[in-house]
Amino acid sequence: MTPGTEPVLVRTEGRAGYLTLNRPTALNALTHPMVDILAAALDAWAADPAVETVVLTGAGERGLCAGGDIRAIAASARAGTEEAAAFWRAEYRLNAAIARYPKPYVAVMDGIVMGGGVGVSGHGSVRIATERSRIAMPETGIGFVPDVGGTYLLGRAPGELGLHLALTGAPVGAADALLCGLADHHVPAAALPALLADLAADPVRDVLARHVRPAPPGELDAHREWIDPCYAADTVEEITERLLTHGAPAAGQAAATLAARSPTALKVTLAAVRRARRLGPLERVLEQEYRVSLAALRHPDLVEGVRAQVIDKDRQPRWRPATLAEVSEDDVRRSFAPLGPDRELRLPPAAGDPAGHDPRTSPPA
Template sequence: MSSVVVVTRQLFRVQRIFHHLRMSSTAATQPEVLLEKQKNVGVITLNRPKALNALNLNMIRQIYPKLKEWEDNDDTTMIIIKGAGDKAFCAGGDIRAVTEAGKTGDRLAADFFREEYILNNAIGTCPIPYIAFIDGITMGGGVGLSVHGLYRVATERTLFAMPETAIGLFPDVGGGYFLPRLGGSLGMYLALTGYRLKGREVYKAGVATHYVESDKLPALEEELMSLKQSSSQKIDELLTKYHKETKREMPEVPEFSLEPHMDKINNLFSPDSVEEIFEALMEDGSEWAMQQLEKLKKMSPTSMKITHRQLSMGGHLSLQECLQIEYRMSQGCVRGHDFYEGVRAVLVDKDHSPKWNPSTLEGVTPRMLDSYFEPIPLSYLPAKELHL
């Protein structure tokens, strides 16, 4: 073999190595959120597909100022938010980072919730049409990025849930505002049990405003951007057109799995306390009621009781008032026990055997419950009241 061939092959190998290094470096430095102005449309793309587009503080701090900038720009006709990849819109907030910070007293545990709720409020008060493509997993923080906007487009891949009572938290990001407004006791049921809504159910429950097949989203986005008059009426007409053209993905599957149980949900989840809900389920005694009771027994007693009060209050409050209360609640959870234990059991060790404290509903005293809704103690330095 000639020396020229050897050198050529060595150079080729070096070039390949540098190519892989550049590719790795590019992948490692991919922005976590893409913020682009396309024509007159602001487009937000959550860009952490491997992490199911989970929301962290860095992303919040990029989205909020851009959202406000687009709002103030007269030529911005709408804002679209979507997730990269085909698995998730946004699977939630970076809760593990928050609990790690909370253990050490790092201010991230205060800043994350504060800035996330400020962003939720900005979405809820956005003066121009805000359209969320909730294609894939949409939970926790992902709900906060979508449900307060004017339009939410679900697909057959959408999986919606607020599973916070299973990790010692509560359905925050404005859950106290939108869940009681789903009608009847559906919001209370979803909040306490963490029940998962799938596909068309997300629309049927009132969480989404429209339902479109996932493979039609690119065409829908292109048409939205091409609207000559992008008023709310024109946007609604276009979304409705796509919604009506969408086929039933599986005709043999009911459009809303909870439909047969709605009477029981409205009756059994309407009592004035979690203890009374447990009693109502016991008295009903049906197979479905017993299944719900067993599910609830696995949840944090503290989380269930603060969630029940949160939703009972929230149906009569503004979004801003709900978020202010939820910020107090979030910091109560950071100061408590169950939030850390729930995250450990579900997300860290994954043994799904949390040791709640208190371990019973009766153990969560009225005084303990009140403490989650009272002004944040001045002695708790990382946090202060949320003002919107």
């Protein structure tokens, strides 16, 4: 392999270990080998006293990571192979490892950060957004359901903001990411080179004090007057009806967005986010998401959604079933059915932490 073409660049400088997702032409979309490289580096650095801080960035100018390689996932679904399941198993284990990492894990969420990109950044202990950040879990648009711990993160957002983002897949900027708990700090994009260099020499706390600035104004807080009451409804049908009749133009736009999404994915996502709120630690939610992801792999909407949005790009998916009314409660329940003892993803909580303590509540070193 030619130097510099590795899918993840791994290096150390001073007190920091740097991980750079390096598929810029694919907007750094994650593959199984990339997940394995990240996991191996994190494992090695956890035991290396010379590495005091881990820093994650993305190559190129467009963003950190657009998500998992959905073309490969759809190909696995069409062929009926185990490749997608193996990828998700490794990816979700990595997400859990990031959340429990014993050293500061600084994720630079600059530009586009979607799906799997949220998984490798949103569980970190120090999550930095910029004015260029566009952070989203857009899975319902391809007939899938938020995963990589996305239902955990969105389930903890204030009010019903997380459910709005989960169902519509709408992207948010820095201020709204801070409001929803998807990021911790805003740093201007122009300051990132200095911040990355400083992390090699100084503790994270000192570096943040130098570079963190107030984020540009967001939008979501002003929309809570319609988001919270509309998304508090029991069903997707009622949510849609409330959005349509509320009167706020943005509520009507959200209803139009939902009308274009996979009906099955919408109903399963609603259940997944609400179940995630009750499950406790991230590991239990990832285990649930693994069941849901494998169910989506068997459903025709995933392949059709990827075809319409990514392969043919006609933006005209033919969902099956085509309407919310045709998706039954039994259809939704099947997405959460146990996989059997040999198929389940089982993730132990952090050692000595059975309650699932969230490391983000601890200040960075």
